[in-house]
Amino acid sequence: MKILKRILKIGFLLFGIIVLMGIITLWIDSLETNYLKINKKDSLSNKSYLITNVNIIPMNQDTVLVNKMVFIKEGIIQQIADTINVNGIEIIDAKNKYLTPGLIDMHVHLWDRYELGLYLANGVTAMRNVWGMPMHLRIKEDILNDRIISPTLFTTGPKLTGPEFIGDDNLNLFSPEEAKEKVISYKDRGYDFIKIYDGLDKPIFDAVIEQAKISEMDIVAHTSKKVLFSDHLNPQIKSIEHAEEIVQQPLQYDLDTLKLQTIINLISQSKQTSYCPTLTVFNNIYQMMNNDSMLDSEQLDYMNPLVKRVDSKNQFNRWLSAKQKDSTTVSRIKKQHDFHLTIVKKLNESGVNIICGTDAGIGVTLPGFSLHTELNFYKEAGLSNYEVLKTATVNASKTHAIMNSLGTIEVGKMANLLLVDENPLITLSTMQKPIYVFVEGRKLNKQTLGFYQEKAKKRNNLIASALRYLENLIVEK
Template sequence: MKIVKRILKIVFALIGLLMLIGIITLWIDSTRTNYLDIHKNESVSNNTYLIKNVNIIPMNQDTVLVGKMVFIKEGIIEKIADTIKVKEIEILDGEDKYLTPGLIDMHVHVWDRYELGLYLSNGVTAVRNLWGMPMHLRMKEDVIEDNMYSPAFFTTSPKLTGPEFIGDDNLNLSNPSEAKDKVVSYKEKGYDFIKTYYGLDKEIFDAVIAQSKKSEIDIVAHPSQKVPFSYHLNSQIKSIEHAEEIVQQPLQFDLDANKLQPIIDSISQSKHTRYCPTLTVFNNIYQMMMDDSILDSESLQYMNPLIKRTDSEMQFERWFNAKQQDPSTIDRIKKQHDFHLTIVKKLHEAGVSIICGTDAGIGVTLPGFSIHKELAFYKEAGLSNYEVLKTATVNASQTHAIMNQLGTIEEGKIANLLLVDENPLEDLSSLKNPTYVFVKGRKLNKKTLDSFREKAKNRKNLIASALRYLENLVIEK
């Protein structure tokens, strides 16, 4: 008996030691991102000022308002006019540059706080995280409480799947009652949206939709192969994710534009449905097959180290092996990407509201940087610069009621803005390197934005990231 007690003491001591090491590891990682902290004196003094001599791209209409003044008061756009007279506040000279709404990435996977700085440095002032975990609720709370510089942060629940779709990253539902309970629970915990995923059959899906409507929480749908594609046009579902899902499910990989058209027509008839194509993440399959050294590239130094060591390497190995076994795979992937451009073109022509999303944070799809690649693909698909910019501003902000205060430059809107050198309605690349990024009116200059990028490069937080993911498995599984 004494031996058993001693063994238990040793076990408990080891558990305690491991917990202490874990707490210290997470604390150290949190201190390394304190460059994002907002000090309380900043929260009062840094978000009220007047911008003069600036050209405004309001995005509620296709125009440029030349030579305007913008009065920002406590993070809100108070007034826009030719002349504004205010006393004893800071005046920022826009130097005849262009003021646009901040960009919104509607499909990201956030793994740490370093990424929030990466988004800001690329002009992304709002993100919709589509793989919710407990750490995201803490991020969201810190953003709401103005504790750190960050894009406006919205997050779905964990991914809801059916009982057959196994994976440690999924929440497997076995019956309608469980589905309803999870929706209620996620709303109470503070998740903004419900994320539906593969494997939901009609009975369980109906329960998710019904409870989401009752709980007044929007659904974001990665289409389930267990129900017809048209099932995702329900009014409770505010956006459908991935152009590739149209190819995989209703088209069954048949890249036929004639067969595509009825699907586009059905989506367009559902006036509330928005589509988030995420072309970049699929195109990156092609990029991986074309570049055998992509994992060692400088750009991958911005990827979370846990994801790089797991998902990035796994995806690269999968597609490297695929092209070795069948070289024609490269051409097949390229053709499907090109067909995705056709999907975007036809969605746009049919009047479907396209919202910009990149699927950043997985594979080799980089947080922040990837949005500019995504926008370039929409341009290639035939959208004008104004129409492209709409996908990442006003279209995105109109998807959910809780995002309506973003996306345009109008009086009363939140001052999430970019100041760029050139007119993006003529050159979209001007969005890549903003002179200033404004979040809730707080100004971040280029030097600060560049430092956010540098801090995130080659970060050493693999173990801390693994612990946060382990937390998710313990709490949500």
Template sequence: MGIITLWVDASSTNYLDINKSVSASNNSYLIKNVNIIPMYQDTMLVDKMVYINDGVIKKIEDSIEVSDIEVFDGEHKYLTPGLIDMHVHVWDRYELGLYLSNGVTAVRNLWGMPLHLRIKEDVVEESIFSPSFFTTGPKLTGSEFIGDDNLNLTNPKEAEEAVISYKERGYDFIKTYYGLDKALFDAVIEQAQISEMDIVAHPSQKVPFLYHLNTQIKSIEHAEEIVQQPLQFDLDTLKLQPIIDSISQSNHTSYSPTITVFHNIYQMMMDDSILDSEALQYMNPLIKMDDSKRQFERWYNAKQEDPSTADRIKKQHDFHLTIVKKLHEAGVPIICGTDGGIGVTLPGFSIHKELAFYKEAGLSNYEVLKTATVNASQTHAIMKQLGTIEEGKVANLLLVDENPLTNLTTLENPTYVFIKGRKLNRKTLDSFNEKAKNRKNLIATGLRYVENLIIEK
């Protein structure tokens, strides 16, 4: 029965199969009449031609002559690098289409399971339409942080073996989480260096916050962790500044604030009907039934018990914007991450909220765009071919109606999304949304989650 359920669910996402799409199978052509936002500097290249061959940008010039090739008219619209969401939780393949429809052409999944290794394999083999896909292994925690969503480590030897195993199985990165004490953390860091695996750190409360500035750790997650750990919920900018300075002085650490997922706590307290909203129809049904419901009830009840809770959460959110502003002013690379796929944080759609928060924090449009393009691509060596429009880079691109340097909202509805050079038009992208809406794959998602528990526990 389980095998049949999984087969039916896989068949329901065959609209993402590249070999079944005649119109989007071509990944070599010439784009003409296009304005380019290259993102390696704050500029626009006007009325250019772009030659893409086998999914890679080969030439950008005023005029290019290539024989026997499709010519695509950019109609004087704006070509930008595709967006990169550096903190997502993917639960099914429907979500891959949701990311693409919102202009997200690369994701970093931070809760690895066997499902993600299969997705990664299909993406590498270019058999499905998907954002470029990178994933950590399961979250590494200490022995006391119990939960079926992570791997509990009890001694340094286990930590070493976990890192080695994740490398062998094909995971790209290591994710550290709550509960790692110094001995465990040191073992993870040491083996990650040996195995040449970057670490993504959700800060552990068992070590000092600044312990996460080790050179093997390429990004720290969540602005709220600065509030909760070193600041101990004291929203004091004077106490914040030394922390910001220390992060800045590390010279190698990016920060992913994930403003949206925390702000959604406030949204849940303000909207009693959020679980029944049309937007939540795009969430994976198992997550909506379990995680979304539990989070809503937690914060709804907190507000009932103490009405001032909503105001406290809003003040902390506002302080997160201050953190983003201070990080930016200190020269810390900010990378856009949403925590999409959990709670009420929608996959794909949420990136536009996240970017809007960075704008509200005081970043210019160009600086906002950097967080989801060049900054993100520079975080890990295996992502360096993304993030800008330059010769030799992968053709993960968006064609939008307006200049995003003056209007960020144009990114919400790209006319075309190019994934490794293959064009997806707006009609196709909208169909990806419709396919994912109210999908009936609760049992299939549960089976894949059980598979993970059997393998990891």
């Protein structure tokens, strides 16, 4: 008995030491992102400005408002005019540069707070996280309480899938009743949206939609192969993710443009459903198969180290193995990517509300940087610069009611803005290097943005990230 007690004491002691070490690790990691903390003394004073001599790309119409003034008070656009007289606030002379709405990435996987600064450095002032975990609720709370500088953050809850769908990144549902309970729980806990995934059968699928409507929660959807594609064009489902979903489900990998047009027509008839193509993440499969040293490339220094160690490596090895087994895999992936460009072109021609999303944060898809790659693919698909920019501004803001204060430069809108050197309606690449980023009215200059970018590079938080993911498995499963 004494030996058993001694063993238990040692066990509890070791457990306590492990817990303490975990707490210390997370605390140290939090200190490393203190550069995002907001000084309470400056919480409102640095959110009010008068911007003069500025050319405005309002994005509610295809035009340039030349040589205007913009008055921002406490993070909200108050007035846009030729002349504005206000006293006691900072004046920013834009020197005939161009003011645009901040960019919105509608499909990200956020892994840590370093990435918040990395998104801002790339002009992303709002994001929709589509794999919710407890840490995202804490980040949201800090943003809402004005504790940290961050893109405006919206997040789904955990991904909802059916009973047999394998993967610790999914929440398996076994009955319609459980599905309804989860939707209610996610609403109560503060998640913004519901995300559904492949594997849902029709009864559970219908239950999620029914409860989401009652709970007033929009749904973000991967299509489920157990449900008709047309069933996803439900008013409660505000966006469908990934161009490859069209190829995989309704087209059954038949890259036929005539069959595609039938699907496009179906989507266009659903006026309340946006489409998020995420071309970048699929194209990265092709990039991995053509670059044997990608895992060692400098650009992957911007990936979360846990993701890089596990997901990036697994995806790279998966597609390297596929290429070695079948040499035609490379050309097949390239052909499908090119077909995705056709999907985007036809979606645009049919008036579908296309929203820009990248799937950043998984595989080798870089947070922040990838949004500009995605926009360039839309340009390659035949969209005009204005149509391209709409996908990451006004189109995104129209997708969910809670995002309506973003996406355009108008009186009453949130001051999530970029000041850039050139007219992006002519030179799209100017969006990659903003002079200033305004996020909820706060002004960030090039030096600050560069600092944020460097802090995210080669960050040493693998263990802290693993602990937060472990928390997610314990809490959400």
